[in-house]
Amino acid sequence: MEGHRGLLLALIVNIFSIVHLVHAQNPEGFISLDCGLPAKESPYTESTTSLVFTSDANFISSGISTKLPKHDDYKPYNFLRYFPDGTRHCYDLSVKQGTNYLIRASFVYGNYDGRNIMPRFDLYIGPNIWAVVSELDLYSPEEEIIHMTKSTSLQICLVKTGPTTPFISTLELRPLRNDNYITQSGSLKLMQRMCMTETVSTLRYPDDVYDRLWYTDGIYETKAVKTALSVNSTNPFELPQVIIRSAATPVNSSEPITVEYGGYSSGDQVYLYLHFAEIQTLKASDNREFDIVWANNIKKLAYKPKVSQIDTLLNTSPNKCDNTFCKAFLVRTQRSTLPPLLNAYEVYILVEFPYSETHPDDVVAIKKIKAAYGLKIISWQGDPCLPREYKWEYIECSYTNNSIPPRIISLDLSNRGLKGIIEPVLQNLTQLEKLDLSINRLSGEVPEFLANMKSLSNINLSWNNLKGLIPPALEEKRKNGLKLNTQGNQNLCPGDECKRSIPKFPVTTVVSISAILLTVVVLLIVFIYKKKKTSKVRHRLPITKSEILTKKRRFTYSEVEAVTNKFERVIGEGGFGIVYHGHLNDTEQVAVKLLSHSSTQGYKQFKAEVELLLRVHHTNLVNLVGYCNEEDHLALVYEYAANGDLKQHLSGESSSAALNWASRLGIATETAQGLEYLHIGCEPPMIHRDVKTTNILLDEHFHAKLADFGLSRSFPVGVESHVSTNVAGTPGYLDPEYYRTNWLTEKSDVYSMGIVLLEIITNQPVIQQVREKPHIAEWVGLMLTKGDIKSIMDPKLNGEYDSSSVWKALELAMSCVNPSSGGRPTMSQVISELKECLIYENSRKEGRSEVDSKSSIELSTSFTAEVTPDAR
Numbered sequence: 001m002e003g004h005r006g007l008l009l010a011l012i013v014n015i016f017s018i019v020h021l022v023h024a025q026n027p028e029g030f031i032s033l034d035c036g037l038p039a040k041e042s043p044y045t046e047s048t049t050s051l052v053f054t055s056d057a058n059f060i061s062s063g064i065s066t067k068l069p070k071h072d073d074y075k076p077y078n079f080l081r082y083f084p085d086g087t088r089h090c091y092d093l094s095v096k097q098g099t100n101y102l103i104r105a106s107f108v109y110g111n112y113d114g115r116n117i118m119p120r121f122d123l124y125i126g127p128n129i130w131a132v133v134s135e136l137d138l139y140s141p142e143e144e145i146i147h148m149t150k151s152t153s154l155q156i157c158l159v160k161t162g163p164t165t166p167f168i169s170t171l172e173l174r175p176l177r178n179d180n181y182i183t184q185s186g187s188l189k190l191m192q193r194m195c196m197t198e199t200v201s202t203l204r205y206p207d208d209v210y211d212r213l214w215y216t217d218g219i220y221e222t223k224a225v226k227t228a229l230s231v232n233s234t235n236p237f238e239l240p241q242v243i244i245r246s247a248a249t250p251v252n253s254s255e256p257i258t259v260e261y262g263g264y265s266s267g268d269q270v271y272l273y274l275h276f277a278e279i280q281t282l283k284a285s286d287n288r289e290f291d292i293v294w295a296n297n298i299k300k301l302a303y304k305p306k307v308s309q310i311d312t313l314l315n316t317s318p319n320k321c322d323n324t325f326c327k328a329f330l331v332r333t334q335r336s337t338l339p340p341l342l343n344a345y346e347v348y349i350l351v352e353f354p355y356s357e358t359h360p361d362d363v364v365a366i367k368k369i370k371a372a373y374g375l376k377i378i379s380w381q382g383d384p385c386l387p388r389e390y391k392w393e394y395i396e397c398s399y400t401n402n403s404i405p406p407r408i409i410s411l412d413l414s415n416r417g418l419k420g421i422i423e424p425v426l427q428n429l430t431q432l433e434k435l436d437l438s439i440n441r442l443s444g445e446v447p448e449f450l451a452n453m454k455s456l457s458n459i460n461l462s463w464n465n466l467k468g469l470i471p472p473a474l475e476e477k478r479k480n481g482l483k484l485n486t487q488g489n490q491n492l493c494p495g496d497e498c499k500r501s502i503p504k505f506p507v508t509t510v511v512s513i514s515a516i517l518l519t520v521v522v523l524l525i526v527f528i529y530k531k532k533k534t535s536k537v538r539h540r541l542p543i544t545k546s547e548i549l550t551k552k553r554r555f556t557y558s559e560v561e562a563v564t565n566k567f568e569r570v571i572g573e574g575g576f577g578i579v580y581h582g583h584l585n586d587t588e589q590v591a592v593k594l595l596s597h598s599s600t601q602g603y604k605q606f607k608a609e610v611e612l613l614l615r616v617h618h619t620n621l622v623n624l625v626g627y628c629n630e631e632d633h634l635a636l637v638y639e640y641a642a643n644g645d646l647k648q649h650l651s652g653e654s655s656s657a658a659l660n661w662a663s664r665l666g667i668a669t670e671t672a673q674g675l676e677y678l679h680i681g682c683e684p685p686m687i688h689r690d691v692k693t694t695n696i697l698l699d700e701h702f703h704a705k706l707a708d709f710g711l712s713r714s715f716p717v718g719v720e721s722h723v724s725t726n727v728a729g730t731p732g733y734l735d736p737e738y739y740r741t742n743w744l745t746e747k748s749d750v751y752s753m754g755i756v757l758l759e760i761i762t763n764q765p766v767i768q769q770v771r772e773k774p775h776i777a778e779w780v781g782l783m784l785t786k787g788d789i790k791s792i793m794d795p796k797l798n799g800e801y802d803s804s805s806v807w808k809a810l811e812l813a814m815s816c817v818n819p820s821s822g823g824r825p826t827m828s829q830v831i832s833e834l835k836e837c838l839i840y841e842n843s844r845k846e847g848r849s850e851v852d853s854k855s856s857i858e859l860s861t862s863f864t865a866e867v868t869p870d871a872r
Helices: 002-023 360-372 424-428 472-479 495-501 507-538 557-563 603-615 646-651 661-681 736-741 746-762 776-785 803-816 827-845
Strands: 031-034 052-055 064-067 079-082 088-094 100-106 121-125 128-133 142-148 153-160 170-175 187-195 214-216 222-226 246-250 257-262 269-276 290-294 297-303 311-314 325-332 344-351 395-398 407-412 434-436 441-445 458-460 465-469 483-485 491-493 570-573 577-584 588-595 624-630 633-639 696-698 704-706
Touching: 100 153, 121 142, 128 142, 128 187, 246 257, 269 325, 297 311, 360 407, 360 424, 472 483, 557 577, 557 588, 557 624, 557 633, 603 624, 603 633, 646 696, 646 746, 661 696, 661 704, 661 746, 661 803, 661 827, 736 746, 746 776, 746 803, 746 827, 776 803, 803 827
Parallel strands: 031 052, 187 214, 407 434, 434 458, 441 465, 458 483, 465 491
Antiparallel strands: 031 170, 064 079, 088 153, 100 142, 100 170, 121 128, 121 153, 142 187, 187 344, 222 246, 257 325, 269 311, 269 344, 290 297, 290 325, 395 407, 570 577, 577 588, 588 633, 624 633, 696 704
């Protein structure tokens, strides 16, 4: 008997589990995002609605998650996502084109930041503003709109408009029928949705199949009536039974029902939806009819609600109210024996969306380009071209008028670290006129499809690793006016030149050479096989991480494999090769840089870096833990920089908050201290030759560590002031005097440090072809002549800096990038000036008055074209 009870109990539990799982499935098309919810806690079933909520992490590429200090009874309000960096942040959602959606966003502030100030910001659908989010009702913290989608993707964007930080708690989409909320144009922003039931204070899914959020409303001088009978809800609006079984009638049967609603701006166009059902049992002599009067106009004469059947009346075209408050009256007619009756009502404002979204073909293409190259650009969210003030960086668009979708006509991806081939999806930007892919690591051949892009008139492919022939069709277009720049690709050549360089061998010669090569290949295979057998005998037992000593300088390749767990996690890539994360003794973290066989540097640079780092020790230079030099395996083992590089924090690729001005000055000072040590603390002195933001690493405390010494050179001690050497470095950071003369001095590092300072100040790309002055030093010089300091400063700083400190830093940076090395300061002077900048900034933070900015270094804003040399 007990066994049967246990079996029965288990069966009941299983049945309830199955019922729960079925009930917890979201209706088709429902999207329920708990914004800020950690991915590991997703998904979950919300208890009051049984709807499944998921984390928003896969729908947006920016923002920071936080938990509210005080928990709410409604679980989706426990977390929020806020956006301290950048201006526009957009959710990208997949939807059905041409479908009416109820879109609801909620904003529960909860004083999460301790400032007790409700933020103010704008809410957009694609390129069009939906609402201004400011002081929201504690009990209804939502913005809701009914909107018909124009494509298969929908962007909901939060836009920063002032000093406060945008945030969001939930984002929900519910597909509706296309025959209920119909407008001649525009979308419907919800103002009120009220029902007359007394059973609950709020009502939504599963009672409402569309998850409309209803609030109960006791209309002034009315009383509630209800029925237990079923009411036919068959109409396009499909109201819940609990709503249409309740209604309100006036306490004084001779008085009208007054529906009052307000909070509008002058000129707002309003749609009113009134829902009626006769739920009382009428006698033969009973008659209920009433006029519906709105804005002093009779909208419906002698209306009679349908018996036990829901009916909805609405104005088919919007009306304007006389003032910020509107009223509608349900007035009993003279022949009516019963007072008016109302079950529910909804009020919407018409929102016109004037801007057409960017052409869908261009949107799809640019998203595929973003994915193909793994681009992480914080502004690449929402509509690419609109609104113009929030247009994506590095693209330009053509604009005709508001009703015609803009087209992308220019794409600048120069110096973005691109690798791989020139992606075919680029040809889907059919209106593209200018394409800049310069200063990247693109490989493969120049594709012929570029010649087939009819609008393309300017192509820059310089300074990549492209190879082979330039397609004849592209050469032909160049003769007809196409601007094509391919310099800096050593293995690329025009068709005619390549043909001339290929000798013609007789067939017999080719056969003989093939036979010789085949013999050589066979011998090599035999040699490698024997060597591998010997290697297997020598390393029969696997090596574990715990066997590796942390103080060891030289590692075997097997030890490197163990440290990196067989190269499991990639954390970066440079000209030398790929960088992997690793551990020593399962505790100390390291970064392992493995020489790539296709490396543009190779053994010479590997040897130079090992020799330098084995003899230099400074807190602001990355520490070499050890190295591997075993046959064809070359690797460097460094201390691990937990916070990546400076470039990631300036560009927004890092998820952490933007660096403030004091932190930036501190990082610059520490970088200069590392360079000063190389220049005057080493024997012999060293010149880094590749100072740039990607080579400035940041540890867990954001202290700077200068890295990548593969191009470093010793500096002569004695009467010589320079060393003559082939030019090496990164375009944009490269000293123009060194480029022109091949004379390398410590002032070459000073120039590069000046470029880094300009990046820190402006957060602008070092080279940007679409800018009035492409090189950052030229551009800043131009802005300074205009006295335009605001356009120079990084907007992420939000004006939070001491002006004297900024001016002094600008003066220092511009003196560092003086085209003549004689006009540049020493690295010791750079450190002294940066420390003064820090004093000014700290004085501001401590509330003391600003100190006048007096710099011993002369500000130079005169530039020539030589300030932007190309690397050889």
